[in-house]
Amino acid sequence: AGKYEEDIELAEYTINHQKEEILAGIYRKKPDVVGFSCYIWNIEYVLDVAENLKKICPQVEIILGGPEVSYDAEKVLQRYPFVDLVMVGEGENTFREYAAFLLGEGAEKRSDIAGLCYRKEDGKAVFTAPRMPMKMDDLVFPYRDMSGFENRIVYYESSRGCPFSCSYCLSSIDKTVRLRSLDLVFDELDFFLKNRVKQVKFVDRTFNCNHKHAYKIWEYIKEHDNGVTNFHFEICADLLDEGTLGLLATARKGLFQMEIGVQSANPETLAAGGRKENVDPLLFNTEKLVALGNIHTHVDLIAGLPHESYALFKRSFDKVYSLKADAMQLGFLKVLKGTPMEAQAVKYGIVARDRAPYEVIATDDI
Numbered sequence: 001a002g003k004y005e006e007d008i009e010l011a012e013y014t015i016n017h018q019k020e021e022i023l024a025g026i027y028r029k030k031p032d033v034v035g036f037s038c039y040i041w042n043i044e045y046v047l048d049v050a051e052n053l054k055k056i057c058p059q060v061e062i063i064l065g066g067p068e069v070s071y072d073a074e075k076v077l078q079r080y081p082f083v084d085l086v087m088v089g090e091g092e093n094t095f096r097e098y099a100a101f102l103l104g105e106g107a108e109k110r111s112d113i114a115g116l117c118y119r120k121e122d123g124k125a126v127f128t129a130p131r132m133p134m135k136m137d138d139l140v141f142p143y144r145d146m147s148g149f150e151n152r153i154v155y156y157e158s159s160r161g162c163p164f165s166c167s168y169c170l171s172s173i174d175k176t177v178r179l180r181s182l183d184l185v186f187d188e189l190d191f192f193l194k195n196r197v198k199q200v201k202f203v204d205r206t207f208n209c210n211h212k213h214a215y216k217i218w219e220y221i222k223e224h225d226n227g228v229t230n231f232h233f234e235i236c237a238d239l240l241d242e243g244t245l246g247l248l249a250t251a252r253k254g255l256f257q258m259e260i261g262v263q264s265a266n267p268e269t270l271a272a273g274g275r276k277e278n279v280d281p282l283l284f285n286t287e288k289l290v291a292l293g294n295i296h297t298h299v300d301l302i303a304g305l306p307h308e309s310y311a312l313f314k315r316s317f318d319k320v321y322s323l324k325a326d327a328m329q330l331g332f333l334k335v336l337k338g339t340p341m342e343a344q345a346v347k348y349g350i351v352a353r354d355r356a357p358y359e360v361i362a363t364d365d366i
Helices: 019-028 043-056 073-079 092-102 182-194 211-223 242-249 267-272 279-292 310-321 340-344
Strands: 033-037 061-065 085-087 116-119 125-127 153-156 199-202 230-235 256-263 296-303 327-332 360-362
Touching (some): 019 043, 073 116
Parallel strands (some): 061 085, 153 199
C-alpha cells in the first residue's frame, strides 16, 4: 500500500481456477517476486503453482506466508526447494519492510527484518528476530471504494487473539487480545453502511471476549442500521448477559448473524480440548438467543474430538439440534500444525490425514 503501490500488484484466484490458468496469469505479469498466502484450503494448489512457476521463471523469488507455513517454516524450506523465503507470524509489517528492502529502501540487510525464515548460502534455514504482534490501530483499512465488492462478503477485524485455549485452534497460540480503537471501528463501519454493503463478516476469533468492546459495536450498528447491511460475528454464547440480550432483542431482524462454536456437549471432551467452561450456560444462552427470533443463529459441532464415542456424539448432536438454530454445521476435527492438539494426538489415539486439511480419520473412541 501507499508508496509501493506501483511496484506491488494483487492477484486473486480461487480453487475453481485451473492451475494452468493461475500459472499463466502470474507468468504474464513478469514478476520479480511472488508471495502466496497459505491456508489449509489452498496449500496443495499453492505448492503446485509455485513449483511450476519456479521451473519456468527460475529467477523469481517465491515467498510463502500465512498459518499453513508459519508454524514449521524450516521444514517448508527443507521440503520445498522452490520456496526461497517464509514470512513467519503476522505479515503486514513484515511484507511492507521486505518490499522496501527489495526496492533498496529501509533495512540494509534482510537479516535485519523481523519475521523471516530463509536459506543461507550453505542451504541451512535461518530465522531472523521474531515479529512482535502489531497494534491493531496500525492496521491499514483495506477498503477504499467498494467497486468490485458489490456481491461479495466483506471481511473485517476489530480484534486479534483469543483468551481461550481450545487445543484444536490456532488462535489459542495468541492469548493476548488486541482491540482496534472504537473511534476507528465506528468510522469504518460508517463506510460500509454508507456503501450499503450486503454483509460484513467480522473475523474476530471470539468477538465478545471483551464485553464492553462488543456491546459498544453492537449498539453502534443497531443505532446506525441502514436497513440493508447484515453483520456476522463469531461469539461465545456463555459470555452473553441479560443487558446484551436485551440490546440484541431490539435489533432489526436480519441485522445480526451469530455463529456459536458449541463443538461438543460432553464436559470431558470440552476439558480435553482446552475448553473449561460449563456447557449448560452456553446451551441455555444459545436457546435464549434463538428465542429472540430476530437474530440468525448458526451453531457448530466438531466430530472426532477426544473422549467422544458414537453414543456421546449422538447425545451432543441431539442437544445442539434441539436448540433449533437457523443453521447447524458439523465439521470434523482438523489437526492443524502448531496447535496443542497436534502435540496431543498420540495421547488420544488421534489419526489424521497427512495432507491438508488434516481431518481426523480415527480416535481411541471412534
